[in-house]
Amino acid sequence: MINIGLLGLGTVGSGVYEIINQQGLFFKNQWNEDIKIKKVLIKHKEKERFVDIDDNLLTLNPKEILDDEEIDIVIDALSDREVAYNCIKNALENNKHVVTASKAVVAPNLCELQYLAKQKRKAFLFEASVGGGIPIINPLKQMIEVDNIVQIEGILNGTTNYILTKMYEEELPFYVALKDAQHKGYAELDPTDDIKGYDTARKLSILSTVAYGQKVNFDYIDCYGIDKIAVEDIYAFKEMDLTPKLIGKSKIKDGNIYAAVEPVLVSKDSSFFSVKDAFNLILLNGLNTGELHFYGQGAGKNPTANSIILDVINIIKGIYESENINIDDNTQEYKPLGFDGKYYFRFTFKDVKDIDLLLEDIVQYSQCKLIKENKNVIAIFEWLSRKNVDEIINKAQGLGVDYFYSRIDG
Numbered sequence: 001m002i003n004i005g006l007l008g009l010g011t012v013g014s015g016v017y018e019i020i021n022q023q024g025l026f027f028k029n030q031w032n033e034d035i036k037i038k039k040v041l042i043k044h045k046e047k048e049r050f051v052d053i054d055d056n057l058l059t060l061n062p063k064e065i066l067d068d069e070e071i072d073i074v075i076d077a078l079s080d081r082e083v084a085y086n087c088i089k090n091a092l093e094n095n096k097h098v099v100t101a102s103k104a105v106v107a108p109n110l111c112e113l114q115y116l117a118k119q120k121r122k123a124f125l126f127e128a129s130v131g132g133g134i135p136i137i138n139p140l141k142q143m144i145e146v147d148n149i150v151q152i153e154g155i156l157n158g159t160t161n162y163i164l165t166k167m168y169e170e171e172l173p174f175y176v177a178l179k180d181a182q183h184k185g186y187a188e189l190d191p192t193d194d195i196k197g198y199d200t201a202r203k204l205s206i207l208s209t210v211a212y213g214q215k216v217n218f219d220y221i222d223c224y225g226i227d228k229i230a231v232e233d234i235y236a237f238k239e240m241d242l243t244p245k246l247i248g249k250s251k252i253k254d255g256n257i258y259a260a261v262e263p264v265l266v267s268k269d270s271s272f273f274s275v276k277d278a279f280n281l282i283l284l285n286g287l288n289t290g291e292l293h294f295y296g297q298g299a300g301k302n303p304t305a306n307s308i309i310l311d312v313i314n315i316i317k318g319i320y321e322s323e324n325i326n327i328d329d330n331t332q333e334y335k336p337l338g339f340d341g342k343y344y345f346r347f348t349f350k351d352v353k354d355i356d357l358l359l360e361d362i363v364q365y366s367q368c369k370l371i372k373e374n375k376n377v378i379a380i381f382e383w384l385s386r387k388n389v390d391e392i393i394n395k396a397q398g399l400g401v402d403y404f405y406s407r408i409d410g
């Protein structure tokens with residue numbers, strides 16, 4: 001009998017609870033092991049639950065799980081990252097295996113928690129923290145045993161891809177599309193993490209840290225989200241036959257790590273073009289293997305719960321590879337470099353007199369096509385270094401001009 005302590009019974013936690021209950025017999029036949037959820041940590045006792053669960057299983061006290069010697073595996077599906085971090089640490093210290101979906105815990109603490117798991121000879125597994133239902137962490141861990149990964153590029157956030165799809169296909173305003181994504185259970189409790197790109201940066205940091213064997217600190221990754229995108233931008237993209245995607249990309253070259261999260265305009269030739277709704281696509285580039293594509297549902301109840309249970313099964317089978325990843329904790333405390341390229345900017349001026357003031361200054365950076373319409377100016381720069389992009393942003397901010405920008409990859 002494997003006893004599980006489940007932390008959280010929201011979107012992901014209730015998916016885990018349902019799959020374990022519905023497929024218990026299948027797991028028993030397959031792995032010759034009874035899997036039982038012994039306790040579930042929640043925050044609000046009175047909240048309406050959409051799962052059929054005995055009230056006696058619910059607790060508000062994490063100690064009932066963390067101090068229970070009969071509990072073998074703790075699954076974290078909490079939305080509170082501080083509580084989740086403390087519970088995970090405590091569970092490992094108390095000799096329990098841990099499976100988590102929380103990229104907000106894994107990204108900053110991967111090295112520390114993995115080290116603790118190694119010391120305790122327990123698993124610390126986090127397949128669900130990147131790519132929702134897509135198996136990506138386990139394949140990546142297997143790949144690096146043979147190959148050198150040199151580039152990672154992906155749509156890593158379901159909420160923003162859902163918003164961009166709705167805005168592009170239905171010309172919906174940003175906040176209507178965001179509300180819809182929240183309703184579907186894709187967004188974080190505070191969707192700022194999704195729309196400003198921080199969730200993508202955390203996932204990119206986890207993938208890059210595992211792939212390159214060096215700590216890639218997500219705080220240092222250049223990160224720009226989609227919260228400033230307007231329907232006017234969508235009209236302009238359609239004119240250019242391009243579609244926007246929020247993409248996290250990192251690469252390692254000559255010992256330097258490059259990493260950025262930013263909106264990218266892609267053409268029909270790009271693999272990212274037809275990735276819609278909450279789907280994710282992750283491209284891994286290995287020196288031996290070349291490009292590998294990992295595609296599937298990047299968020300949502302059942303896909304994410306499935307990834308969690310894959311980790312649980314790996315623990316039951318005795319396959320947990322936290323011992324195999326070697327991460328050099330001391331390196332990569334420098335800032336990864338950003339990407340140069342062709343860039344789209346839309347500036348919205350409150351005061352028309354600022355238009356010439358800004359444009360005179362920034363058109364010097366590169367060959368540039370300008371489209372002026374009332375208080376909006378669209379500028380397509382043929383080639384900007386990352387430093388130029390930052391300078392343009394600083395100048396626009398200095399004048400109090402609203403802007404949205406996107407790299408063009410098409």
Ligand SMILES: NC(=O)C1=CN([C@@H]2O[C@H](COP(=O)(O)OP(=O)(O)OC[C@H]3O[C@@H](n4cnc5c(N)ncnc54)[C@H](OP(=O)(O)O)[C@@H]3O)[C@@H](O)[C@H]2O)C=CC1
Pocket residue numbers: 007008009010011012013041042043044045047076077078079080083101102103104128129132185186187188189298299300301304
């Ligand atoms: N939603 C998704 O598609 C995905 C989510 N994730 C990650 O999975 C985790 C869970 O996300 P999700 O299920 O969407 O979140 P929800 O908001 O739907 O559920 C969060 C759960 O955590 C519980 N909780 C929050 N704070 C506390 C606390 N202080 N003490 C006890 N319980 C608490 C809540 O309790 P109560 O029910 O009583 O309020 C709720 O059951 C997050 O780390 C998220 O980033 C990862 C991949 C995909």
Ligand SMILES: N[C@@H](CC=O)C(=O)O
Pocket residue numbers: 129131132156157158159160186187188194199298299300
């Ligand atoms: N909020 C996240 C959930 C999955 O990680 C997303 O939208 O991708």
